[in-house]
Amino acid sequence: xxxxxxxxxxxxxxxxxxxxxxxxxxxxxxxxxxxxxxxxxxxxxxxxxxxxxxxxxxxxxxxxxxxxxxxxxxxxxxxxxxxxxxxxxxxxxxxxxxxxxxxxxxxxxxxxxxxxxxxxxxxxxxxxxxxxxxxxxxxxxxxxxxxxxxxxxxxxxxxxxxxxxxxxxxxxxxxxxxxxxxxxxxxxxxxxxxxxxxxxxxxxxxxxxxxxxxxxxxxxxxxxxxxxxxxxxxxxxxxxxxxxxxxxxxxxxxxxxxxxxx
Amino acid sequence: xxxxxxxxxxxxxxxxxxxxxxxxxxxxxxxxxxxxxxxxxxxxxxxxxxxxxxxxxxxxxxxxxxxxxxxxxxxxxxxxxxxxxxxxxxxxxxxxxxxxxxxxxxxxxxxxxxxxxxxxxxxxxxxxxxxxxxxxxxxxxxxxxxxxxxxxxxxxxxxxxxxxxxxxxxxxxxxxxxxxxxxxxxxxxxxxxxxxxxxxxxxxxxxxxxxxxxxxxxxxxxxxxxxxxxxxxxxxxxxxxxxxxxxxxxxxxxxxxxxxxxxxxxxxxxxxxxxxxxxxxxxxxxxxxxxxxxxxxxxxxxxxxxxxxxxxxxxxxxxxxxxxxxxxxxxxxxxxxxxxxxxxxxxxxxxxxxxxxxxxxxxxxxxxxxxxxxxxxxxxxxxxxxxxxxxxxxxxxxxxxxxxxxxxxxxxxxxxxxxxxxxxxxxxxxxxxxxxxxxxxxxxxxxxxxxxxxxxxxxxxxxxxxxxxxxxxxxxxxxxxxxxxxxxxxxxxxxxxxxxxxxxxxxxxxxxxxxxxxxxxxxxxxx
Numbered sequence: 001x002x003x004x005x006x007x008x009x010x011x012x013x014x015x016x017x018x019x020x021x022x023x024x025x026x027x028x029x030x031x032x033x034x035x036x037x038x039x040x041x042x043x044x045x046x047x048x049x050x051x052x053x054x055x056x057x058x059x060x061x062x063x064x065x066x067x068x069x070x071x072x073x074x075x076x077x078x079x080x081x082x083x084x085x086x087x088x089x090x091x092x093x094x095x096x097x098x099x100x101x102x103x104x105x106x107x108x109x110x111x112x113x114x115x116x117x118x119x120x121x122x123x124x125x126x127x128x129x130x131x132x133x134x135x136x137x138x139x140x141x142x143x144x145x146x147x148x149x150x151x152x153x154x155x156x157x158x159x160x161x162x163x164x165x166x167x168x169x170x171x172x173x174x175x176x177x178x179x180x181x182x183x184x185x186x187x188x189x190x191x192x193x194x195x196x197x198x199x200x201x202x203x204x205x206x207x208x209x210x211x212x213x214x215x216x217x218x219x220x221x222x223x224x225x226x227x228x229x230x231x232x233x234x235x236x237x238x239x240x241x242x243x244x245x246x247x248x249x250x251x252x253x254x255x256x257x258x259x260x261x262x
Numbered sequence: 263x264x265x266x267x268x269x270x271x272x273x274x275x276x277x278x279x280x281x282x283x284x285x286x287x288x289x290x291x292x293x294x295x296x297x298x299x300x301x302x303x304x305x306x307x308x309x310x311x312x313x314x315x316x317x318x319x320x321x322x323x324x325x326x327x328x329x330x331x332x333x334x335x336x337x338x339x340x341x342x343x344x345x346x347x348x349x350x351x352x353x354x355x356x357x358x359x360x361x362x363x364x365x366x367x368x369x370x371x372x373x374x375x376x377x378x379x380x381x382x383x384x385x386x387x388x389x390x391x392x393x394x395x396x397x398x399x400x401x402x403x404x405x406x407x408x409x410x411x412x413x414x415x416x417x418x419x420x421x422x423x424x425x426x427x428x429x430x431x432x433x434x435x436x437x438x439x440x441x442x443x444x445x446x447x448x449x450x451x452x453x454x455x456x457x458x459x460x461x462x463x464x465x466x467x468x469x470x471x472x473x474x475x476x477x478x479x480x481x482x483x484x485x486x487x488x489x490x491x492x493x494x495x496x497x498x499x500x501x502x503x504x505x506x507x508x509x510x511x512x513x514x515x516x517x518x519x520x521x522x523x524x525x526x527x528x529x530x531x532x533x534x535x536x537x538x539x540x541x542x543x544x545x546x547x548x549x550x551x552x553x554x555x556x557x558x559x560x561x562x563x564x565x566x567x568x569x570x571x572x573x574x575x576x577x578x579x580x581x582x583x584x585x586x587x588x589x590x591x592x593x594x595x596x597x598x599x600x601x602x603x604x605x606x607x608x609x610x611x612x613x614x615x616x617x618x619x620x621x622x623x624x625x626x627x628x629x630x631x632x633x634x635x636x637x638x639x640x641x642x643x644x645x646x647x648x649x650x651x652x653x654x655x656x657x658x659x660x661x662x663x664x665x666x667x668x669x670x671x672x673x674x675x676x677x678x679x680x681x682x683x684x685x686x687x688x689x690x691x692x693x694x695x696x697x698x699x700x701x702x703x704x705x706x707x708x709x710x711x712x713x714x715x716x717x718x719x720x721x722x723x724x725x726x727x728x729x730x731x732x733x734x735x736x737x738x739x740x741x742x743x744x745x746x747x748x749x750x751x752x753x754x755x756x757x758x759x760x761x762x763x764x765x766x767x768x769x770x771x772x773x774x775x776x777x778x779x780x781x782x783x784x785x786x787x788x789x
Contacts (some may be wrong), residue, residue, distance in 0.1 A: 041394050125569070126551050134541035139534070152507060158537070169580050251525055258522070 007042065014038045014064030017253075018073040021261065029075040033084040034073025038063040040087040047094045048175045054224065055174065059217035067141075067252050068155035068202070068209045071148045075200060078115075082108055090181065102169035113259045116204065118195040128194035131205050137161055149202065149231060150252070150260035156212065157248035159241075163219030164212060171218030176213070178214065186211035206255055268378045272368065275382070277387040279364050282660075283357055284396040287787065288350040293679065294558065295704035297401040298324045298485075301352040304338040306717035314710070316721040320497050321435070321483035324674035326704060327726055327735035331480070333436030334403040346571045347635050352401040360398035360407035362389060364418045366409075371627065373419050374591045383637075384630035392659050393566040393615060396559070404619045407437035411444055411620060415594075416776060418451050423465070426451075427473045435480050439605035439617045440451055448473075454593060495733020504531035510586055529544070539612035543603035543621060546572065552662040554615035557671040561662040568623075568655040571629045578632025585678070587631055598624040616715050669778035678782035679705075680772050683712035685772070685785070694756040696743040699783075701762035705745045706737040715740070750788075759786040 003238070015035040022031065038060040045056040063069065072080045089104035129207070130136055135143060138154040138161055168186075174181045186208065193205035220241070227237040300742045303323050315324045322329040334355065341351040367388055388394055392612065397405040398495040401722075408614050414429035433440040452459065452466065457468040495498065508528035515522040524530065542548065550565040550572045582588065588595060598620065606617035637644060677700075686709070690696050698705050710720060726735035738745055748764040759766070761784050770784035 005297065069737075105275075126547050131548040133545045133547060134538065135545065138541060139538040152511075161541075169583055196421060254522065254525060262514060 003053060007060065010057065010060045010064050011035070012037055013074060014060075017065065017070050019037040019113055021257065022074050025076070026074060029116045030080050032078050034069065034080050037073075037084060037087060038071060040084070040091055041217075044087065044091050045178070045214075048178050049092065052174075055217060058220050060215060060219050062160065062220070064188070065157070065162070065249055066155075066209060066213055067149070067153065067157060067212075067256075068206065069184045071150075071155075071242040072203065072258075075148050077203060077206075078111070079203050082111060083207055083210060084121055086210060094177075106112075112192050116192060116194070116196055119194060119197060121197075123199075124194050127189050127196075129200060130200055131193065131208055134161070136163075136176075142200055144198065144200045145202070147202050150255035153252055153255050155202065155209070157245065157252060159244045159248055160212075160216045163216045163223070165219070166218030167215030167217065168221055170222050171215060174221065174241075179218075182214045187213070202211060207225075213243060265378070268382065271382055272385070273368050275385050275389050276361065276364060281360060281388070282395050283360060286664070287353050287357060288348070290668075292668075293708065293711070294400070295326070295707050297349065297352045298704070298707040298709065299323070300331070300335050300374065300401050300520055301342060301347055301349070301469065302707060302711045302715075303335050304342045304352075304716075305347045306721075307339060308718045310594070310721065312717070312721060314707075314717065314720055315665045315724055315726075316642070320487075321480055322487045322785065324487070324539075324726075325730050326788065327733060328705075329484075331403065331434075331436055331438060333432060334401065334406050337406065337436075338401070347711065354404055355401065356405050357398060357764075359392070363394075363409040365411050366413045367626075369415045370412065370419065371630075373416070374594070375587050375589070376632075377587065378538070380587060380634045380683060382629060384627055385419040386652075387571075387630050387633070388622070388626045390656050391622065391626065392561065392564060392663075393437055393619070395659075396561070396663075397616065397619060401615070401641070403437040404439065404616050407433040407440040407444075408619050408623075410436065410456070411447065412438065412623065414444075415447070415451070417759045418455075423469055424472065427469055431476050433479075439619075441484075443620055443760050445603055447597065449698075450597050450601070457654070472503045481784070489740050495729065496609045496611065496730070498532060498536055498608050498610055500732075501535065504528055504535045507531050513646065526789070536607055538612055539609075540603055540607035542613040545604065548613050554613065556611070556614070556616070559615045561659065561667045564581050564659065564662060567625065567629070570655060571642070574632035574636070575625065576632070577635060578630065579627040581635040582628055582631045585635070587634070594623045595627055644682050664755075678776065679708045680712060681774055681786075682783045683709055686760060689758055690743065692743075693758040693787075694742065695754055696758045697748055697753055698743055698745045698760045699748050699762045699764065700736065700745050701747070701764070703772075704736055706740060709740065709743065709745075753788050755788060757788045759788055760784075761786065 015038070018034050041063040042056045042060040045052075045059045049055055067081070069080075072083075085104050085108055089101045089108070092101040092104070094100075134154075136154060137156045138158060140152070141149045141154045154161075158220065168183075174211050189208040189211065190205055193201040193208075198204075224234075224238070224241070227233045267477045269698070270648045276578055277302045289310055303325070306312060306314050307319065312318050313320055313323050315690055319325065323332055337355040337359075338352055345354075364385060368381050368385040371384045372378060375381060388490070389656075410429045410433035411598075414426045414433070417423075417429060419427040427448070430444045433444045448524050452469075486684070505528050508531050511526040511531075512518065512522065515526070548565065549567055550569050553560040567639060582592065582595070602621035602624065603613070603618045606612050606614040633648060686696060686698070709715070720740065723740065724737055725739070727738060729735050736745065746760060748761040748766065750759075750764075750766050753759060761770075763784075765779065765788055768785070768786060770786050772785040774783040774785075778780045
């Protein structure tokens with residue numbers, strides 16, 4: 001019962017963050033599909049880790065509060081819908097409903113191929129690595145066009161960056177299947193954006209937020225798991241974690257509402 | 263135990279290292295003002311027992327108002343005494359120390375892993391590494407300090423605690439950044455090994471007392487000699503960006519609430535600025551594709567490591583964490599990773615390859631772990647592939663370094679001085695005044711260096727200008743030579759004028775070029 005309340009709160013939070021004071025011209029579809037992203041993450045993680053109740057919740061929370069996804073859910077963005085489609089296709093694949101999963105993947109690929117011009121240059125590798133840079137993730141975000149995003153903040157919350165690294169390098173043993181899927185995604189998804197001539201294309205690279213969210217959640221889960229072993233550490237760590245995230249979220253929301261929207 | 267093959271390979275790699283670092287070291291890269299200052303101050307100490315400004319055997323050298331830590335200058339003394347005041351004398355201490363870094367790095371990895379193959383790979387990776395080669399070639403105090411830290415770390419693991427303390431403190435006498443890195447690393451080492459010291463409490467106390475005692479002179483000298491002034495010139499707070507951002511963000515809150523006053527406080531924003539600078543040292547583009555922005559710190563079109571080493575780094579991090587290559591010593595590598603960028607992150611120009619040089623050690627270890635792990639599991643042809651990757655990358659680097667670099671960044675190095683100064687010396691008495699352009703950094707010290715100017719004559723007349731925005735000063739006049747921006751109208755008659763590209767209404771009598779063909783110096787005579 002408590003579990004269900006937490007789930008509803010997380011989804012509610014995700015929805016509110018995407019709709020509060022949103023521009024009237026924004027398509028409702030983008031908002032709704034963006035708000036369903038945490039639900040899809042929850043279902044994906046639950047599908048593979050049925051007995052684990054914490055990891056799906058953490059993943060849903062990170063998906064609900066991730067700045068990169070919030071920024072693009074609040075505007076009319078086709079890529080936001082592509083993110084939803086990619087997640088749906090992963091869920092269907094995990095549920096062994098293969099045909100729709102393949103169809104959705106093909107739709108995604110067709111969309112990406114039709115809507116952009118791709119050129120491989122000597123700068124493509126630099127562009128690719130830009131999506132993993134501290135400047136992009138942490139401090140400035142889209143430092144070229146500042147598309148739909150507040151100033152002086154990155155596409156991830158500060159604590160998320162630590163957990164992202166922890167999740168990638170330490171999270172394999174929780175679910176090898178999901179780990180491999182998201183590892184392949186984290187390597188492949190920046191490629192379309194890297195192959196355009198833009199130094200940073202925050203919109204086209206939005207699908208990269210998918211593996212990011214998963215690995216961040218893995219990292220958080222691993223640290224909670226680790227601190228549970230040291231009983232005295234656990235409640236302190238939990239409080240520290242919650243305060244860090246609430247503070248980081250507050251900073252982002254302040255920059256968004258008090259500075260960007262004005 | 264190392265086999266004969268291991269020993270043979272060790273010697274071979276060290277010979278390769280020597281060749282890469284010593285080839286043309288006496289002339290390339292061209293001299294930079296810091297090297298000229300190091301050499302000339304060593305020369306001045308030998309001749310007069312005082313530095314160029316007349317201070318007797320100082321621990322910090324006033325130089326350009328930057329109060330250089332004296333360690334490297336004292337290391338240069340015997341070489342200047344033996345070989346004279348020239349570029350090679352200034353560079354030999356660092357060459358020797360860099361080779362010692364490599365040797366003791368190898369011994370350290372052997373100790374941590376008991377694995378000679380992995381250690382040889384790590385040694386080879388560091389030997390061929392552009393970042394390390396670059397800072398081995400020159401009078402770089404940073405590299406000398408790194409050497410002391412690596413040697414000290416090795417001594418620590420061999421339980422030679424007193425020698426460990428002494429070498430670590432030598433590093434803080436040598437370079438500013440080491441003053442943050444060495445104490446932090448040292449204290450962490452002692453803490454991690456606390457189970458040993460709990461049984462030998464008196465030994466620990468003795469060690470700490472000795473450490474404090476031999477640090478006192480340099481601490482005292484730092485506090486009294488404008489060390490803090492240096493920090494305000496290059497430190498984090500020299501960047502006014504966060505201050506402007508604080509004002510901008512606060513002004514957008516109407517009315518101003520307490521939470522917004524807290525989160526947009528300039529101290530909070532400087533903290534974020536520090537976080538940004540700290541993490542910038544781990545930016546993959548900085549490490550693998552573009553490198554440092556400062557032209558003097560690397561070759562163009564390359565990162566601090568070879569691009570193909572990136573996947574090895576990622577694989578290396580994974581297997582470093584999951585396998586037992588480093589047994590229960592993993593924490594030391596992680597410590598190095600965390601502490602190495604600290605000093606550099608406190609300066610406004612970050613990431614700095616020079617100031618965060620110690621980062622090369624843990625990153626090399628992780629890359630080597632990745633290579634080693636794959637070598638164990640992949641077919642033998644993989645060895646050939648990796649070998650070819652290193653061969654071609656090294657060839658490309660050397661081509662960039664020795665051939666392309668001087669054509670792209672000649673002004674970053676004080677090229678042309680070795681020709682123009684003798685010309686100046688032989689002509690200076692024919693004119694009432696000589697005007698020398700200050701377009702290139704610190705011309706006065708290059709003049710002193712190349713003419714082997716009598717220190718007893720410079721000490722009474724040397725006068726530094728007030729510090730610029732970065733905290734650096736220079737000298738405007740020595741005898742009848744005036745070092746300043748060439749303004750033809752202000753130049754007195756009967757003057758020899760050595761200019762760069764300042765506008766001058768007459769044609770030059772003589773010109774000197776950079777290797778890429780652009781004009782370095784244009785020499786005029788004002789009758």
